[in-house]
Amino acid sequence: xxxxxxxxxxxxxxxxxxxSGAEPGSGKAVYDSACAACxxxxxxxxxKLGDAAAWxxxxxxxxxxxxxxxxxxKGSMPAKGGQARLTAAEVEAAVNYMVLAADANAKVPVVAAxxxxxxxxxxxxxxxxxxxxxxxxxxxxxxxxxxxDAGAGVYARACAACxxxxxxxxxKLGDAxxxxxxxxxxxxxxxxxxxRGKGAMPPKGGNAALPDADVRAAVAYMxxxxxxxxxxAATGTAPSPAAVTAGAAAPxxxxxxxPPVPATxxxxxxxxxxxxxxxxxxxxxxxxxxxxxxxRNPPPxxxxxxxxxxxxxxxxxxxxxxxxxxxxxxxGNRIDWVKALNQGKITPRFDRLDPQVxxxxxxxxxxxxVKGSMPDVVYPHKQHTQWLxxxxxxPAIFKPQKGANPMSMAAIMLGEQCGVxxxxxxxxxxxxxLCHSKNKVAGATATAxx
Amino acid sequence: xxxxxxxxxxxxxxxxxxxxxxxxxxxxxPDAGAExxxxxxxxxxxxxxxxxxxxxxxxxxxxYACKVCHADxxxxxxxxxxxxxxxxxxxxxxxxxxxxxxxxxxxxNCNLCHSAKPRTPTxxxxxxxxxxxxxxxxxxxxxxxxxxxxx
Numbered sequence: 001x002x003x004x005x006x007x008x009x010x011x012x013x014x015x016x017x018x019x020s021g022a023e024p025g026s027g028k029a030v031y032d033s034a035c036a037a038c039x040x041x042x043x044x045x046x047x048k049l050g051d052a053a054a055w056x057x058x059x060x061x062x063x064x065x066x067x068x069x070x071x072x073x074k075g076s077m078p079a080k081g082g083q084a085r086l087t088a089a090e091v092e093a094a095v096n097y098m099v100l101a102a103d104a105n106a107k108v109p110v111v112a113a114x115x116x117x118x119x120x121x122x123x124x125x126x127x128x129x130x131x132x133x134x135x136x137x138x139x140x141x142x143x144x145x146x147x148x149d150a151g152a153g154v155y156a157r158a159c160a161a162c163x164x165x166x167x168x169x170x171x172k173l174g175d176a177x178x179x180x181x182x183x184x185x186x187x188x189x190x191x192x193x194x195x196r197g198k199g200a201m202p203p204k205g206g207n208a209a210l211p212d213a214d215v216r217a218a219v220a221y222m223x224x225x226x227x228x229x230x231x232x233a234a235t236g237t238a239p240s241p242a243a244v245t246a247g248a249a250a251p252x253x254x255x256x257x258x259p260p261v262p263a264t265x266x267x268x269x270x271x272x273x274x275x276x277x278x279x280x281x282x283x284x285x286x287x288x289x290x291x292x293x294x295x296r297n298p299p300p301x302x303x304x305x306x307x308x309x310x311x312x313x314x315x316x317x318x319x320x321x322x323x324x325x326x327x328x329x330x331x332g333n334r335i336d337w338v339k340a341l342n343q344g345k346i347t348p349r350f351d352r353l354d355p356q357v358x359x360x361x362x363x364x365x366x367x368x369x370v371k372g373s374m375p376d377v378v379y380p381h382k383q384h385t386q387w388l389x390x391x392x393x394x395p396a397i398f399k400p401q402k403g404a405n406p407m408s409m410a411a412i413m414l415g416e417q418c419g420v421x422x423x424x425x426x427x428x429x430x431x432x433x434l435c436h437s438k439n440k441v442a443g444a445t446a447t448a449x450x
Numbered sequence: 451x452x453x454x455x456x457x458x459x460x461x462x463x464x465x466x467x468x469x470x471x472x473x474x475x476x477x478x479x480p481d482a483g484a485e486x487x488x489x490x491x492x493x494x495x496x497x498x499x500x501x502x503x504x505x506x507x508x509x510x511x512x513x514y515a516c517k518v519c520h521a522d523x524x525x526x527x528x529x530x531x532x533x534x535x536x537x538x539x540x541x542x543x544x545x546x547x548x549x550x551x552x553x554x555x556x557x558x559n560c561n562l563c564h565s566a567k568p569r570t571p572t573x574x575x576x577x578x579x580x581x582x583x584x585x586x587x588x589x590x591x592x593x594x595x596x597x598x599x600x601x
Contacts, residue, residue: 291483298483300504305484305566305575307501312561319485322509332486332576333508348515352522352547359515387511389521397527415579420527421516423578425487425507 027097030090034081037161039098043202044076044168047102055102063099070095076200082167085314151221152324154214158207163222168200171226174294179226187223191216296334297323332427338383348387361385366402367438376438484575489529492572495564502566523547530572 031039031049038046047054058066071088073079080086081094155163155173162170171178182190195215197203204210205218299318301308306316319333326345329336340346351357362385368377384393394400397420405417412419413429423429487507495502510519519525523544526532532544539546539557548554555562573580 295483297485300565303484303488305488305490305504305570307565307567310501310561310565312559313565315562316506316565317509319506319508322512334486335508337511346512348511348513350515350517352514352518352553359517387516389517392517392521392527413578415577419578424574425511425516428486429578 027093027095030086030094031097034083034086034091034161035094035098037158037206038077038081038202041202041206041208043206044200046077047098049098050101052102055099059099059103063095066095066099067092076168078167082162082165084165085311087311150214151217151224154210154218155221156321156324158205158210158214159218159222162205170201171222173222174225176226176294179223183223183226187220190223191219194219329427329431331430332425337426338386341386359386362390368407370436373440375433375436375440377435378438379435486576488575490566490570490573490575491530491534492566492570493530493533494535496569501561501564501568502570502572503563504566505563529574 036049038044039049042048042051042054047058067088068074069077070091071080080088080091160173162168163173166172166175166178171182185193194201195204195212204215297319298304299320300306300313300316306313323333323335327336327339327343328334329339337346341348349355349357350359362381364381366379366381368379370376397417398405407417409429411417413423415423418435419429427434485506485508489505489507490502491505492502520527524532525544534544536557538544539549542550545563546557549557549563
């Protein structure tokens, strides 16, 4: 009996380091995404990765105690490192990784068996869960985007670990209430605090290798987002109580969820989100149809269609992460997709398998004269053929012949003709002037000499 | 004196009616808040005891041009208009052309797609037609079919 257990233990111990090397759901991957912010620099007293002396003291209490502290939190270590979406098995895998880094001979048999299924599931979902690790064009795009949009990129790399979830009192991204008192100090002060560290905030977010300019850009990005949320709030919606409740509920929730039971960890989120919905629905709100900035591009578990009771919903990439750094617009996804494509911020494949295939772009404008005083429509084939094949529109939706397609805004708004895409995925019909772009007589007389 | 009391009573009743109407108006409208272009597909899921599928357009269009799915893979421009089932996906059609463990994660991750709240109907979220559907108006094609059906 004893010998069998020992053999199992040895097998598992041998298996762990092999497994932790490559796959995205492994201990190293979890460590990089959730633990590195503090355990690389030793912020807030965290034992540093590979610091044998600091870790040795913690081995005394046994591996079980380390798991419990990591999952439920202890002292300044937040539960699951502040990432409630992680499963207990993933956190334990990260602990294994750190323990092995401190002492290669440490006995870390452990959860290899228990956590395998979930770790594998996490590993098998790289495309949506971790864009940087995604194979194919996605990964390259995300990397390019991060480089080009410095602030958002640095934020995602160095600040998001704490400032997304509000670990250790960090003001959350876009949380106007939490940022308001800090904004009074001014951008320059905030930037120097971020570089030198203040309170629980480690210098440069614990990432000492970061250039000062990057830190400044990241702070500017966060301040920008907070200010944006505040102006939206000032127009009549009241996200503050919701934000406060969410802030209070967030740290409590993971602490209560020691075993990997997603339902308990998840429950507070919709409750906390409810007051903001109610406030927006108030008859005295500025405009009940106009969504405030804080409610745009919500993460999957708050968007009302995903089921927040299942763990996988937390593995999906939130739109704000996936769309960070892309040029913005006023409607739809709030992304100017044409600009994003033309600036090379995204490089969507035109063939399922071959990244070399280029779109057959046709540069031909069709001008449609329209009734009344509305400017005429200029239909550009160019921007459409960058995304689409001729057969997508011709001949089923539009007969390829000038004048053969009578059109009306009513039909378009009901999802026909242009409305097959515009109003569903392409920019919506609220953006009149993007199509109705050629002024009529009024424009002509204005430019004509008198 | 009596007429004055009656007048006050009537005024109070009117005030009450106004408050009641205000309360009715305050009932929140059904507001999903989903990302623009998110498609929920519930052709067979609910009936089979699975959560409906959420397809995020935004995530896919960062990586692929519309043409790849809508021309090469044969996805029609119609939420729920493609008779997709798991057998076809396993055979490499529709989602299965990429979600095969090589290009994107494989179908073992059921809940990454089947992630909608149960009983969410098939529709494109945040679309212009969604606003109309919420008011109980028939879709244009259905209205036309009904009009044709009537003599």
